[in-house]
Amino acid sequence: MIHPLHTLFHPKSIAVIGASEVPGKAAERRTRSLIQGGYEGQIYLINPKRDRLFDRKAYPSVLDIGNAIDLAMIVIAPKFIPQAVADSVKMGAKGIVIITAGLGETGEDGKKIEAEVLKIADEGGAKIIGPNCSGLFSGSARMNLLGIPPIKKGPLAIIAQSGNIIDSLTHYAEMRGMGLSAIISVGNAIGVKFHEYIEYLSQDDDTKVIMMYMEGINEGSQLVQVARRVSTKKPIIILKVGRSKAGMRAAASHTGSLAADDAIVNAAFKQAGIIRVSNVDEMFDVATCFANLPLPKGKNVAILSEGGGDNSVAADNAEVQGLEVPVLPS
Amino acid sequence: MIHPLHTLFHPKSIAVIGASEVPGKAAERRTRSLIQGGYEGQIYLINPKRDRLFDRKAYPSVLDIGNAIDLAMIVIAPKFIPQAVADSVKMGAKGIVIITAGLGETGEDGKKIEAEVLKIADEGGAKIIGPNCSGLFSGSARMNLLGIPPIKKGPLAIIAQSGNIIDSLTHYAEMRGMGLSAIISVGNAIGVKFHEYIEYLSQDDDTKVIMMYMEGINEGSQLVQVARRVSTKKPIIILKVGRSKAGMRAAASHTGSLAADDAIVNAAFKQAGIIRVSNVDEMFDVATCFANLPLPKGKNVAILSEGGGDNSVAADNAEVQGLEVPVLPS
Known part of the structure; x- marks a missing residue:
């Protein structure tokens, strides 16, 4: 059985809604990283104001493509998003990555748009990633929707x-010569949740180690349940802020996350077999060890x-650190 | 008043006893790093089997130089060391760096030679560094007796x-573009002790931060006394092993050091204002911060x-880590 999130990481076609050639713009960087990253499926660039972009045909709307799409990446102003999502669903999209910020994290108006978008997607059987996210990367599909340089x-x-x-x-990863199977920027995570991504990655043969950065935990019990099962097969390493008041405040202003009592987080992580780290360097070191060395x-x-x-x-x-260094027989 | 160790770091002349041109040998690497490091004083190469070394005149003995010397570096077999030290003292050496290993750390025979050497040096008013050490570096004298590439x-x-x-x-230091004022490899430290080096560096204008790596502490109370005074002016950062049985065993087999009870070490360091770190990376990070940033x-x-x-x-x-991140007025 194919996992419900499989298509998000292996789409046969991608529509970039709000594609742009204006250097440095979020849409331009992501359109470019997708085109230059070696993705071999169909790419459709959508922009009602342009006929051509990146030496390709540009379409006024996703409805004008004339073919079904598997994935849509949306980088347009908030008020246009519900229509774009509805159109994408109509064209068969199974996943919709919303890069646009300024939604639920800024107030009630944004939250309303999020609720509307989620309803449309749910009814159409599409998964929402984001909004307010950086994008998605799939190693096996060579799909770089993050707007960053090529990733191995x-x-x-x-x-x-x-x-x-x-x-x-x-x-x-680049400095150390390591490669990546998948990168997911969850953003406001109105659709797919942390534990669903873990669930997907647990059965993805390309993924050996799962690294996570979290500011808040909304679905704590599901996370612990899934992690407990997955961590016996694949290491899960989490950098979770909120060990201090200052960290909680910073997280709240960044993604609106409410941090849980940290002692509870520690106990839950331990129960679930999650390895908790305190900074990015440590996370990468631990992940590299698990990826390169036998348990x-x-x-x-x-x-x-x-x-x-x-x-x-x-x-x-x-x-x-709790290891033993025995005296070797001489 | 000139500090008793001043001449060790600012010698007007250096004799290399056991100078060699055989690539890769301890003596060759150090002769070369001294010659190529930009040292501007007199260098005398001593080797009874050679007339010339590194395109310079070589002398059979330090007694044949015909001039006084400030510093001698000795890289010859243990049994010849007492005579070389006696000759160096006779020629006015104020400091004698003994690179040779296989002395006190290997057993009673070595300990006897060490005692003999120390007596000769003491009577002649010379300071002993080592034996079983890597050498000495002085930034202001551009003196590299360590046999390693140029140091800023x-x-x-x-x-x-x-x-x-x-x-x-x-x-x-090289990777981060930082420079060094002095490097002292203490080795078996039969002559000058840790706290005497700290004392010297405390009044050395080139030194802003003191980093130390210790395996054992033999003169604990002097160390704490000196450090307490110095640490109010210059940060002292110490990487001291012996927090575990495995670390103590490794230290004992490396330099024959006996580690003290670690709780006592921690309390003493705290009292003395010493910053204790747990690895080399952390030591360098902390030192760099102190060197580059205001307190x-x-x-x-x-x-x-x-x-x-x-x-x-x-x-x-x-x-x-105990810092405060206050909410800024908006």
Whole structure:
């Protein structure tokens, strides 16, 4: 059985609603990263004011394409979004990525549009990613809707509630020669939720390790349930802010997230087998280890280095962190 | 008044006893790094088997130079060291850096040689660095006795009981564009002790921050006394292993150090104003901050970043680490 989110990561065709050639614009960067990223399906650029964009035909509306679409990426002003979603659903879209910001995170007007959009999508059987998100990347489909430089395919997946955390992680990946299977910028997450992405990635053969950046948890019990099942097969590493009042305030002003009591978060994560980290560097280090090394059978480690000082420091830190450095038979 | 260790870091002349041209040898690397490092004083190469080395005259013994020397670096077999030290003292050496390993750290025979050497040096008014050390670097004298690539002059000083910790720190310094005022590889430290180096660096105008790597503490009360006085003027950052049994074992086999009870070490360091770190990366980060930034007046910090996620993570970590991230007036 094909997973309900499968089409989002393996679409045969993509419509970019609000495609642009104006350098530096969110729409331009994403149109360009999609075209230049090596995606082999059909790309349809939608912009009622242009006949051609990026040396391709541009369509006034998604209804004018004349073919069904699998995925739509929407980068237009909030008031035009409900119609664009309705049109996309009509043309068969199974996934709709809404990049546009200024919706639910800014107030009641935005929340109304979100509710309307979600209703249209639900009725049409389409999944909503975003709004207020950075986009989507699929390694196997070579689909880069993030507007960032080319990303290598590999074993790491990212689910993140922040565009610049994604930027940091993809930058580390490039520096360290690691590749990515999927990147999901969840944004306001009115449609697909964290645990649904985890569920999807758990059965995705390209993904070996799941990294997540969270500011708030809305579906806590589902997250713990899914993670508990998945973490026995694939490591789930989460950077979750809200350990301090300052972190909670920053998260609230960023994505409107309300942080839960942190002791409860820690206990729940532990129960679910989730590895919690405190910064992006640590997250990438842990993920890289899981991706490149076999799972250890126990706590015993041996240390090999070219110097006595490095050995001493490594042994000391290993044991402080709960590992054992046994005396080797001489 | 000139500090008793001043001449070690600003010698007018240096004799390399055991100078060599054999590529890769400890003596060759150090002879070369001294010659190529830009040192402007007199260099005398001593090797009874050679007339010339590195296109310079080579002398059979330090006694044949015909001039006084300020500093001697000794890289010859243990049994020849006492005579070389006696000759160096006779020629006026105020400092003697003994690179040779296989002395006190290997057993009683080595300990006897160390005692003999120390007696000769003490009677002659010379300071011993090492043995079993990597050498010495002085930024202002452009003196590189470490056998490593050129090092830029700058505000950081290193005192270390491990050659490869020095290698790591100088590598970071180069990557980050930071410079060093002094590097001291203490080795078995039969002569000059940790606290004497700190004392010297405290009055050295080139040094702004002192980094130390320690495996064992032999003169604990002097260290705390000196550090308490110095740390009010210059930050002292120490990476000290021995927080775990594994770390203690590794240190014991590396430099024969006996680690003290770690709770006592922590309390003593805190009293002395010493900043304790757990790895080389952290040590370099902390040192770089102290070298480049003014001392904060309090615990309040503001965070500036280009993204909401980075802000949330930074605010969260700041407060968890005991800083305050106040709400700014809007």
